[in-house]
Amino acid sequence: MAKKTKTKADLIDMIASSSGMKKKDAKTAVDxxxxxxxxxxxxxxxxxxTGFGTFEVRKRxxxxxxxxxxxxxxxxPASSYPAFKPGKALKEKVKK
Incomplete structure (x- = not known):
């Protein structure tokens, strides 16, 4: 089974189908x-x-x-960049 990259559109479709929201409303929420x-x-x-992770800006x-x-x-030159640190629940979910 090949791995597939999930796109923003895929995420919107998943939210709409699992929540019963209209696709337009799910897109608005994600946006x-x-x-x-x-x-x-x-x-x-x-x-x-909480449980997912922390988004932050780090400096170089x-x-x-x-x-x-x-x-x-x-x-x-010095710069700033976005970073993500996964939370415990996310780490456990993706652990194999």
Missing amino acids: HFLSHLQDALASGNKVQL KARTGVKPGTTQKIKI
Whole structure:
């Protein structure tokens, strides 16, 4: 059995069919959830979903790197990036 990547549309279909919601309403709910999640992270907040996991923004320090294909050193500026730490229930669910 081949693994399949689930898309946003697949998630919307699953929510609609399992909850009895109209597909349009499920799409609206998913869109609003993702929008609020992005807004919270952009504001520097963590989003903790108990049992599922925590979304947060992490910081990378500025560092020196090497330009690919050369030996030229370049400065890589500090940056922020989104990160996810799975919760205990999610870890247990996917454990094999």
